[in-house]
Amino acid sequence: MDQRDQQFLEYVQNGGQVETDDWMPDEYRARLIKFIEMHGNSELMGVLPEREWILRAPTLQRKLALTAKVQDEVGHSQLIYRVVEDLGKPREQCLDDLISGKSKFHNVFHYPTKTWGDVGVIAWLVDAAAIISQKALLKCSYAPYARIMKKICWEESFHILHGRDVILTMMLGTDEQRELVQEALNRWWGPLMQFHGNPIPMEDDPMYIWRIKSQGNGEARQQFLDGYVPQIWELGLTVPDPKLRKRDDGVWEFTEPDWDELKHVVTGHGPQTAERLELRRTTREETAWVRQAVLAQAA
Amino acid sequence: MIWEVFRQERRGQAFAHAGSVEAPNLAFADDYAREQFGRRGESVALWVVPREAVHAIEDFVDELHKNYHRVDGYPLKEKLAKARERAETA
Numbered sequence: 471m472d473q474r475d476q477q478f479l480e481y482v483q484n485g486g487q488v489e490t491d492d493w494m495p496d497e498y499r500a501r502l503i504k505f506i507e508m509h510g511n512s513e514l515m516g517v518l519p520e521r522e523w524i525l526r527a528p529t530l531q532r533k534l535a536l537t538a539k540v541q542d543e544v545g546h547s548q549l550i551y552r553v554v555e556d557l558g559k560p561r562e563q564c565l566d567d568l569i570s571g572k573s574k575f576h577n578v579f580h581y582p583t584k585t586w587g588d589v590g591v592i593a594w595l596v597d598a599a600a601i602i603s604q605k606a607l608l609k610c611s612y613a614p615y616a617r618i619m620k621k622i623c624w625e626e627s628f629h630i631l632h633g634r635d636v637i638l639t640m641m642l643g644t645d646e647q648r649e650l651v652q653e654a655l656n657r658w659w660g661p662l663m664q665f666h667g668n669p670i671p672m673e674d675d676p677m678y679i680w681r682i683k684s685q686g687n688g689e690a691r692q693q694f695l696d697g698y699v700p701q702i703w704e705l706g707l708t709v710p711d712p713k714l715r716k717r718d719d720g721v722w723e724f725t726e727p728d729w730d731e732l733k734h735v736v737t738g739h740g741p742q743t744a745e746r747l748e749l750r751r752t753t754r755e756e757t758a759w760v761r762q763a764v765l766a767q768a769a
Numbered sequence: 770m771i772w773e774v775f776r777q778e779r780r781g782q783a784f785a786h787a788g789s790v791e792a793p794n795l796a797f798a799d800d801y802a803r804e805q806f807g808r809r810g811e812s813v814a815l816w817v818v819p820r821e822a823v824h825a826i827e828d829f830v831d832e833l834h835k836n837y838h839r840v841d842g843y844p845l846k847e848k849l850a851k852a853r854e855r856a857e858t859a
Contacts, residue, residue, distance in 0.1 A: 491825075544803055552771075552789050618788055625809075733813070765793050 471495075482681040484521040488555045489613055496679050502572075502612055503557050505682060510550035510574040511568045517543045518584040518746045519592060530538045530587060535632050539593065542625045549618045556614065569751045571738045578599075578661050580740025587647075591639060593633025595658065595702075599665045599694050600624045606685035632702075641705045649704075651761030655702070663711075663724065664732040666690040695722040772798040773821040774805070776812040784816055 475495040479697060486517040517540045521660070524540065528534035551561045551580055567573040574695070578596050604623050611615040640647040671686035685693075695714075699722070702709055713725045775784040781838055784837040787806045795817070804819045813836035836842030 541804075548790070548801075549805065550790055552791060555771075555791070556789075617786075621788070621806075764797065767793070 487613040488611055496587055503559050506550055506615055507554050507564050509573050510547045511573055511673050513547035515575040515579045522583055523589045539629050546622050553615050569747055574736050577664055577732055577735045580735045580743045581661055582742050585650050588651035590633055590636035591654040591658045593629050594637050595662055597626050597629040598698055601663055602690050604695050609684040613680035652707055655707055659710050663727040668729055692722055773818045773820050774802045774821055775816040776806050777814040780813055
């Protein structure tokens with residue numbers, strides 16, 4: 471690392487923030503692009519599991535709320551891809567790499583949404599896990615990313631409300647509905663525990679070293695458990711992990727998440743990976759004429 | 770084409786930079802800006818500006834030491850302490 475890089479590193483480690491036009495080390499730029507691009511991909515792919523339920527939503531109100539959530543998430547991906555573009559990677563290239571499987575998206579969006587219970591669990595708990603990661607990005611050393619995260623976190627909090635309302639409504643319904651929620655929770659618990667990633671020590675995590683992230687993976691997971699396990703339990707639901715308990719010192723113990731499954735899924739081998747990427751590919755092809763017409767008209 | 774969007778949260782407040790949208794023309798930029806930054810009642814007005822139209826100034830050189838323009842150009846605290854000392858009112 472040369473002197474200029476070293477100075478930059480000290481600057482961000484002392485809480486300094488970086489703007490688009492500022493000089494930055496190549497490694498910092500490359501890490502930002504990879505990380506932020508994956509975030510953009512996840513917002514875009516994250517709408518597909520929910521989209522499947524728009525036509526099957528139980529009431530008109532739920533259908534509209536779910537549609538609004540999908541619109542929010544696509545909006546987030548647009549804002550995030552804008553940040554990536556300003557760092558030097560065009561949006562079209564991001565979409566190419568997403569569809570070809572070259573770039574990744576979050577593990578939770580590779581799984582099927584079997585019932586309306588899954589829709590509730592996603593909006594409530596997947597978004598809760600996501601908001602914990604995203605809140606930690608409000609302090610990101612790259613300021614344009616930190617700034618849009620403020621808007622994103624604000625909208626995500628609506629999604630948690632929507633998800634919790636879906637779950638509460640079902641928990642107040644019939645035994646069959648309660649069973650539906652419990653089954654969905656059983657399906658999602660594994661992926662939820664993997665969501666924040668391997669617990670590598672913060673000081674060894676390059677994302678922390680460059681102050682792109684301000685929180686360790688293990689820390690985020692503890693925060694998730696602390697915030698949401700009590701909310702799950704108070705509804706009479708069971709968390710499918712016999713080892714799960716809060717120690718007297720406040721730390722949660724749990725069964726080690728399946729890291730092999732996480733790796734397998736995010737490298738493109740999840741149960742729904744191929745089908746969802748194929749949908750992205752075909753919809754992009756089918757709408758290409760709209761983009762061409764609009765760009766031709768604007769030119 | 771990139772458009773910078775500024776939003777005003779309430780009447781009378783300053784417009785602040787909200788983010789940017791990509792759009793081929795003003796009509797689309799208008800729609801995207803409304804959807805991204807105005808659909809939840811979080812703004813009462815937006816300014817949508819082509820990025821090229823924004824001229825950024827980031828260097829503020831004070832060659833003539835015009836510190837009388839700045840708060841730190843008036844070290845009243847030290848002088849006041851000395852004046853009080855002189856008048857024996859400290």
